[in-house]
Amino acid sequence: GESVGLHLPTLSVQEGDNSIINCAYSNSASDYFIWYKQESGKGPQFIIDIRSNMDKRQGQRVTVLLNKTVKHLSLQIAATQPGDSAVYFCAENIPGTYKYIFGTGTRLKVLA
Amino acid sequence: GAVVSQHPSRVICKSGTSVKIECRSLDFQATTMFWYRQFPKQSLMLMATSNEGSKATYEQGVEKDKFLINHASLTLSTLTVTSAHPEDSSFYICSAKEGAGGVPQHFGDGTRLSIL
Numbered sequence: 001g002e003s004v005g006l007h008l009p010t011l012s013v014q015e016g017d018n019s020i021i022n023c024a025y026s027n028s029a030s031d032y033f034i035w036y037k038q039e040s041g042k043g044p045q046f047i048i049d050i051r052s053n054m055d056k057r058q059g060q061r062v063t064v065l066l067n068k069t070v071k072h073l074s075l076q077i078a079a080t081q082p083g084d085s086a087v088y089f090c091a092e093n094i095p096g097t098y099k100y101i102f103g104t105g106t107r108l109k110v111l112a
Numbered sequence: 113g114a115v116v117s118q119h120p121s122r123v124i125c126k127s128g129t130s131v132k133i134e135c136r137s138l139d140f141q142a143t144t145m146f147w148y149r150q151f152p153k154q155s156l157m158l159m160a161t162s163n164e165g166s167k168a169t170y171e172q173g174v175e176k177d178k179f180l181i182n183h184a185s186l187t188l189s190t191l192t193v194t195s196a197h198p199e200d201s202s203f204y205i206c207s208a209k210e211g212a213g214g215v216p217q218h219f220g221d222g223t224r225l226s227i228l
Contacts (some may be wrong), residue, residue: 043219102155
């Protein structure tokens, strides 16, 4: 289930199930979006990106969906594994710059 | 590919000390690097954009005299926290971007700064 902590929402899923992590972005003009995975004590690791002219992109075990109408981004992880446990951040590229705005993040906990 | 190395990974020092953090792109040239600060259980907050050969651009509320940034080459940017105090304790993370357009930033593994 999903719960909201003091700062970081947490999603708990059973190993082998699919995970869906959601993100609302702020700027309707943003044209590039990225998902990152951050493990404890490390920097964010690139997972997958998508441009605004697409609404879906698939990688290995991951799919990103973009809904520009409601400014919503989701990351789907198939067959979630213990190694997927981490904090996941979405980021949107600020139009006209190379700067990112990061979402608040979601902690994914994979239960054995 | 696209490896970013950040050094040191952890620093513990006394109040009043200046601390330099290095960020290197190991296998690509980065015309633009970014410095972020992250508090526990929170998201990344952009501090400044570092451009090779020019002055860094700081975000609103970030003191440029406190956080000195130098981007002397296409593979190296440094962040110096001057006269650090306990409130400067945080996780500092750099990222680097190769080329223009919609390519992702690649991040270093961060520096945990603890000021006593």
